[in-house]
Each structure stands twice: as structure tokens, then as C-alpha cells.
Amino acid sequence: MAARLLAHEVSDMCLGKPPLTSLPISATIRHALDALKSSQDTHISIWTCDLHHHSTTDGCRCVGKICMVDIICYLCREDNISSPSVALKSPVSVLLSHVPGVIEHVDPSYSLLEAIDLIVNGAQNLVVPIKNTASKRKQLRQQPSIAPTTHAGGREFCWLTQEDVIRFLLSSIGLFSPTAAYSIESLGIITPEILTVNYHSPASKAVDAIATSLAGQTSVAVVDDDGVLIGEISPFTLTYCDEMVAAAITTLTAGDLLAYIDCGGPPEDITRIVEARLKERNLTGMLDEFSIYSSGIPYCNSTSSSDEETIPSPTTTRSGRYNRSDSFSARIMRRAEPIVCNPGSSLVAVMIQAIALRVNYVWVIEEDGSVVGIVKFSGMLKVFQEHLESMVN
Structure with missing residues (x-):
């Protein structure tokens, strides 16, 4: 085999x-x-x-x-x-x-x-x-x-x-036993260096981080003052948006941007705020070039079937912290809600999470919702590379 x-x-x-x-x-x-x-x-x-x-x-x-x-x-x-x-x-x-x-x-x-x-x-x-x-x-x-x-x-x-290579390896995951069952922490593939923006900060401060996350195939974590993960500004999400999101990033806070890019298109009240602030700053060129009332997200769930709509998504407490009684892997209908796991999650479990939701990374958080780091496909592939090389030698 x-x-x-x-x-x-x-x-x-x-x-x-x-x-x-x-x-x-x-x-x-x-x-x-x-x-x-x-x-x-x-x-x-x-x-x-x-x-x-x-x-x-x-x-x-x-x-x-x-x-x-x-x-x-x-x-x-x-x-x-x-x-x-x-x-x-x-x-x-x-x-x-x-x-x-x-x-x-x-x-x-x-x-x-x-x-x-x-x-x-x-x-x-x-x-x-x-x-x-x-x-x-x-x-x-x-x-x-x-x-x-x-x-x-x-x-x-x-x-x-x-993603293609990870998906291909997943079809033969039994050959990588017991490595695939080891925790991501024990395998040393959690990257502690992450990109973050405060929930209350202007979203425009995250532009460089968004560009960096795109180049690194990761994401930008939106955190509160305690470092708790509230949401994410993901290149994966923005890829399915239209160009008018540039106006939202220019005028909104990071927290309001999460609502703007979430499922179903931007809320009408936030859209009005974007329009008003563009006029205040004399940035009417964006209003002239693009339709401010166009949908921020052309379609909400391009990768999910109708049956998946019944899967519960993670919920947060009033403090914004994740409720650990809910499934971390379900982000079916919420584009701004991050996919998360914990340091003890197995490599194969994290692979399945990422593959199921078509992203190249999974956030790693502690019990209190604070961010430990991020696991990327490139780190996973490094593990498989070493395993395959041992088969050759």
C-alpha cells in the first residue's frame, strides 16, 4: 500500500x-x-x-x-x-x-x-x-x-x-498511522505567530494584515481586549465578496466589518453607515464607481449542501467567548465565524475540519477562547513529507 x-x-x-x-x-x-x-x-x-x-x-x-x-x-x-x-x-x-x-x-x-x-x-x-x-x-x-x-x-x-494534496492524502490516511492520530500540539505544527486586529479598531488598520494573510494562506483574527477570538477577517470569505467591501473596510470598525461580510450580504443599517461615512470623507468616487447597495457577498454558502443548514454553528457567551458545549468545526452559514480546534485535537481531525469547510488553516484556542496559534496545510504537509521520506529510506 x-x-x-x-x-x-x-x-x-x-x-x-x-x-x-x-x-x-x-x-x-x-x-x-x-x-x-x-x-x-x-x-x-x-x-x-x-x-x-x-x-x-x-x-x-x-x-x-x-x-x-x-x-x-x-x-x-x-x-x-x-x-x-x-x-x-x-x-x-x-x-x-x-x-x-x-x-x-x-x-x-x-x-x-x-x-x-x-x-x-x-x-x-x-x-x-x-x-x-x-x-x-x-x-x-x-x-x-x-x-x-x-x-x-x-x-x-x-x-x-x-488543499488538493491534503484531500488526496486523506483518502489514504490509514497508511500514516499512528502519526495521523497524534495531537497537533505533540506534532509541533501550531504556529504561534498570528495576525490580529482588535474588535474596536478601524478595519482599515487590518489591510496590510489581510494582504499578508492572503500571501500566507492564513487569516486575520478579530480579538477583544483580552485576546479572546471573536471572529476572523478571512481571505477565503473576502474572495466571495464584491469590490464594494473596500468601502466597508475604509469606513467601518473591525467588529462592524464582521457583520458586513457575514452571511446574507451586508445589513442595511451598516450599508447606510458606509455610504454616510464615504460622503463625510468626500470619497464619493467609490459611490460613483460601485453600487453601494450591491450584495457584499454574492452567495452565502457556495460549498455547502442544503442538508448542512441544519448543522448547529458555534455559539458565544455574552462575553464573546466560545461555548465549548458546541461543535467547533461547524461554520456552515456564518462566513465571519472562525473554524477552531484545541491543542489536543488530532491531526486527522483538523484535516477533516479544514477540508470540509474549504480553508487552508484552523485556529487553535484554549478553554477560555484565547488564541494559541494557527495550524496550516503547509505544516500538516511537512508531517506527511517526513513520514513519506521514511518510507523511501
Whole structure:
């Protein structure tokens, strides 16, 4: 069984995955915004092509990825909030990460262990060719808006993410006994360095933290004065919001922002507050560019079935502390409510929590609700990497 797992290649994890939605490096942020709104994808891949370079990708290469959170954070910059229409004309290149290795092109024959090594060393998305097509289309760099994901030579590509690899390993979790049953504390994968913002602080103070959490595939904890976890401003949540959230971040406190991004769209009273404060600060450009009354969240629960609506979500006491009699893992209909576990939770239990709710991390809290740290997919994969390497040696 162990040899069979190690024999798996990257292509085995790409079965059934759709081709990437892509844009050329010459596109603008508005092109990216339109692409995100018209696509089922939460991320748009950005490509550059060199017609004089002959490589395995026929001169075309993915150089980054963009999601709604990148656009929201960019619009929240001091020099952009007054003129969002001008900001949207900027090239998508200003949104790209300058951290090397975040995007890696890999051959479909890469082994499972090689893919895990890349992710542990910082890769977030592996770009994998998935099929050939006989259709001949224009070069990616020539497209003014959404470009086809078929590049020169008829090649199509897909993402392979940390979640894909974790999900794949979970299907063979019995091979990792007893390691998978060990607590996350004993495995040493709780990261104590976390990003936080006080519940009463202006949400605008969290913009840099939001951008950092997006780059690190984590989240920003919203805490009270005692360090108790009240909620989170998660890139996962903001990915499903529209660009008007930039106005909410600019005008609201962190606590009010939680209500704004929670399920069902922003409450009408908070929407009126956002509008009034934009006018007070003479930031009417946001009102002119975007519809203030558009839904902050296009749809509330894109990953849950109707049966899941009956699952109870965690409740808090009047002090805001979590009631430990409730399930920590259920955050079915509340986008701003964090997924939490405790230091004694097993690795496999935390994996299932994260996979079930489509996030790359789980908060770790104590009995009183104070935050201990965070567990990330990259830390989990480090454990599996060591286990798989021991199988080889």
C-alpha cells in the first residue's frame, strides 16, 4: 500500500480538474475584476508569452495569480480610495506577488513526494498541463480581456493546490498511522505567530494584515481586549465578496466589518453607515464607481449542501467567548465565524475540519477562547513529507 501511494504522480491528482481561467500580463485590474465576476474560479492565472522562446509550455508561462482580495486590498490603499476608477486601470502586474516560488510549473509525471516538497518550500499553486487540443487560438498576450487557457501548441493547464494534496492524502490516511492520530500540539505544527486586529479598531488598520494573510494562506483574527477570538477577517470569505467591501473596510470598525461580510450580504443599517461615512470623507468616487447597495457577498454558502443548514454553528457567551458545549468545526452559514480546534485535537481531525469547510488553516484556542496559534496545510504537509521520506529510506 505504501509503495502504491508513493507511485502516484501529479497527474493522478488533476483528474477532473477544470482548465485555468487566465489573463495576459498586459491586462488591467478591471479586466481581472470582470474575469472574476464572470468565472466560477476564485483565482485568475496571469500569463506571459515569449514567441521566440521554445519551452515545454511553448513560450507561455504562468507568472502569478489574482483573486478578489488582491483587488480589494489595492482599492483600500490611501492613494486609490478616492479614485477607484483610476486604480482599476492599473496593470494586473501591480497585484502580483514578488515572492519567488509561489507558482511552480511542474510536469504531470512529478511524484507525490516531489509535489509535497515544492509546497513545503513555499509553493501555493502547481501549474500542470492537463490535455492537448487541436484547436488553434490566438496567443495569450494578444487577448484584451479573458484569454483562453489553451496556449500555443494546444496545451491546457490546471491548478494543483495545497488543499488538493491534503484531500488526496486523506483518502489514504490509514497508511500514516499512528502519526495521523497524534495531537497537533505533540506534532509541533501550531504556529504561534498570528495576525490580529482588535474588535474596536478601524478595519482599515487590518489591510496590510489581510494582504499578508492572503500571501500566507492564513487569516486575520478579530480579538477583544483580552485576546479572546471573536471572529476572523478571512481571505477565503473576502474572495466571495464584491469590490464594494473596500468601502466597508475604509469606513467601518473591525467588529462592524464582521457583520458586513457575514452571511446574507451586508445589513442595511451598516450599508447606510458606509455610504454616510464615504460622503463625510468626500470619497464619493467609490459611490460613483460601485453600487453601494450591491450584495457584499454574492452567495452565502457556495460549498455547502442544503442538508448542512441544519448543522448547529458555534455559539458565544455574552462575553464573546466560545461555548465549548458546541461543535467547533461547524461554520456552515456564518462566513465571519472562525473554524477552531484545541491543542489536543488530532491531526486527522483538523484535516477533516479544514477540508470540509474549504480553508487552508484552523485556529487553535484554549478553554477560555484565547488564541494559541494557527495550524496550516503547509505544516500538516511537512508531517506527511517526513513520514513519506521514511518510507523511501
